[in-house]
Amino acid sequence: MTAAQAMSFHTGDVPTPDIVILTHHLTREYQMGAEVVHALRGVDIQIKKNEFVAVMGPSGSGKSTLMNLIGCLDTPTNGEYWLNSQKVSDLSDDELARIRNKEIGFVFQTFNLLPRADALHNVELPLIYAGIGAKDRRDRAARSLQQVGLGDRMDHRPNELSGGQRQRVAIARALVNQPSILLADEPTGNLDSATGSEIMALFHELHDTGQTIVLVTHEHDIAAHARRQIHLLDGKLERDERTEATT
Amino acid sequence: MLLGEIFQVALQAIRANKLRSFLTMLGIIIGVGAVITMVALGSGAQKAVQARLEALGPTLLSIYPGQSFRGGIAIDFGQRVSLTVDDADSLAAYARHVKAVVPELTRNQQIKRGGTNANVNIVGTTPNYPAVKNFTVTAGRMFTAGEDEGRRRLAVLGSAIPDMFNANPAGMIGQEIQIRGIPFEIIGVLSSKGSAAGFGNPDEQILIPLQTARYRIMGTDRLRTITVDAASVSQMTLTMIEIERVLRREHKIRPGGENDFQIRNQSDILATFQDTAKTFTYLLAGIATVSLIVGGIGIMNIMLVSVTERTREIGVRKALGATRFNILFQFLVEALVLCLAGGVIGILLGSFGAVALSRLAHWNTSINLLAIVVAFFFSALVGLFFGIWPARRAAALDPIVALRYE
Incomplete structure (x- = not known):
């Protein structure tokens, strides 16, 4: 199976509701002094609901740039990006912040938890920016922590938790607003292989409950967990293939 | 958020x-x-x-020796710069809008009682001093005009003085105190006014008869100040003009010449x-x-x-x-x-x-x-x-x- 079987999309079209992520000729250029760096040179990707996709590529291939664009942390120089049938490629800063809050759950390599806040408060953060009241917030954050198996660690601070537990807190935080996509950037990069496998097992569980997951990695073992692999090279789509999941 | x-x-x-x-x-x-x-x-x-200032009363005027200041600089024409006992007498005699005149012949002098010394202001003045300046005599009495004329060696103490000698006010009446080595009889003690910033303490002074001060202690008739109690609040300006006229005549200042004294009322000071x-x-x-x-x-x-x-x-x-x-x-x-x-x-x-x-x-x-x-x-x-x-x-x-x- 290849990317060729995706629906054809033209400028001016609106993607069908089952497509969570659609990029159309997505281009990103950076000005580095006098030089222009072409990080992405027109990438077309379509990801449907409940897909588990790994984005792969060597460093400099543009996968970080693609992840930033998909995560609405950045805006493209050219092309379109549709998230959940909404064109987000030309939104303002504040609108992008709202999209990040509602539609995207980030999981980072370095966890990026607030060191002074306990697990519960860390998970509450997206709900705070969503403007949800204290009681509701606490209930939802607690439920999210229970979902990742940390119901008994809510009042622990990050430095009182192991690496695997920290990443679970980060995943609970990513899920708490029920985002359209879970966007994980090298989620096992700072973990030993056993803990990494546990985290990947958790990803499978989430995928089984219907979560759409985009995993950015350069490790083949980790990418092998996904059901589809997108390979980037020099800012272009090199390969887009469906694979059987290893569990 | x-x-x-x-x-x-x-x-x-x-x-x-x-x-x-x-x-x-x-x-x-x-x-x-x-x-x-x-x-x-x-x-x-x-x-x-x-x-x-409010306790002093609104009708009080103070006269000081020395020229008035112009833009902060004193202008000296070499004239005499002083107020004398004669000036006070002239004011009492010729100024019609004046109720009382209190001359003050003040010097800092050493006082002695038993083995204790102190330096305080000795004020040679007239018997109307307590009444005009809003003091009461809490123990004993004030000296009389006759005693002033007779140059009697009598002393009325400010309320802080007895404390300096660790004595109670009433107990000091009739006792002796030496001013500049000359023995004085203590006949009264004044009420307390309390200190205020910028004025020195009015309770740390001793009143003696003006003539005694002039001839027996200070040997001068140059006054530090003359306090005048005007007859009415509504005629303060008139009173000041009158005082000025009397003093200019006394000091023989020609028309156009600068005053060699200053008259201040409460509102000026305020x-x-x-x-x-x-x-x-x-x-x-x-x-x-x-x-x-x-x-x-x-x-x-x-x-x-x-x-x-x-x-x-x-x-x-x-x-x-x-x-x-x-x-x-x-x-x-x-x-x-x-x-x-x-x-x-x-x-x-x-x-x-x-x-x-x-x-x-x-x-x-x-x-x-x-x-x-x-x-x-x-x-x-x-x-x-x-x-x-x-x-x-x-x-x-x-x-x-x-x-x-x-």
Whole structure:
């Protein structure tokens, strides 16, 4: 199976509701002094609901740039990006912040938890920016922590938790607003292989409950967990293939 | 983002760096505290002076020797610069709008009783002194006009004098005190007036008959001041003109010549003090502004450090959906909380300092509510002004760069 079987999309079209992520000729250029760096040179990707996709590529291939664009942390120089049938490629800063809050759950390599806040408060953060009241917030954050198996660690601070537990807190935080996509950037990069496998097992569980997951990695073992692999090279789509999941 | 959460985050950040936060606040604490204490001192002194002037009565005029000042410079024509006992007599005789004239022949002299010495003001004056100057004789009596004429060696003590000799006032009546080695009989003790800033203590003086002072102690008739009680408040200006005419004639000043004396009434003196108080207030406002600006720069400095340190946190918050305004507001509130906490601590310390000064050093202080309110709002203003730039820098951070910041 290849990317060729995706629906054809033209400028001016609106993607069908089952497509969570659609990029159309997505281009990103950076000005580095006098030089222009072409990080992405027109990438077309379509990801449907409940897909588990790994984005792969060597460093400099543009996968970080693609992840930033998909995560609405950045805006493209050219092309379109549709998230959940909404064109987000030309939104303002504040609108992008709202999209990040509602539609995207980030999981980072370095966890990026607030060191002074306990697990519960860390998970509450997206709900705070969503403007949800204290009681509701606490209930939802607690439920999210229970979902990742940390119901008994809510009042622990990050430095009182192991690496695997920290990443679970980060995943609970990513899920708490029920985002359209879970966007994980090298989620096992700072973990030993056993803990990494546990985290990947958790990803499978989430995928089984219907979560759409985009995993950015350069490790083949980790990418092998996904059901589809997108390979980037020099800012272009090199390969887009469906694979059987290893569990 | 909910307001409670923002304050919680700000307090958390301040608590996380307790020492640093305290040192940052110190600039504001010292600035505000100093202002509160100094304003309390200033208004305390002002109130005390005002109370004393009012106690003296509105009909009193004071005449001093020496030329009037022009633009702060005394102009000396080489004429005699003095008031004499004769001037006082002439005023009593010729000025019709004057109810009483009290000459004061004052010198600082050594007094002695038993083995104890002291230096106090000896005031040679007339028997009407206590009545005009609002004293009462609490023990014994005042000397009489006849005793004045007879150059009798009689002394009426200010209320603070008996304390100097560890004696009770009534017990000193009839006893002897030496002034410049000459024995005097103590016949009375005056009531207390209390001290006021800028005047010297009116309770630390001894009254003796004018003629005794002139011929037996001082050997001069040059007066320090003449106090005049005008007949009515409505005719103060007329009274002053009359006094001026009498004294110019006595001093043989030609028409067009400068007066070699000054006449002051209560409102003049009050106005002088109010001018001084105003200058004092401007000075304080200047000091306060400078110290609060310095404190504010300290706050800005620390907030910039804090933004840099927490770049990663800002990146995370942005990734999780914080808008520019959320971040701006968070850091602004943090600066504001620092400044207001500093302001409140400063107000408490300053008030405490003012109370301590009046309790321990017995200075007149009066804690000024307006100064407290102004100091509080000024520190809030400093927080806003110096917090806005670091907060804007935090808000403008690119989340991608911030998330990668080490």
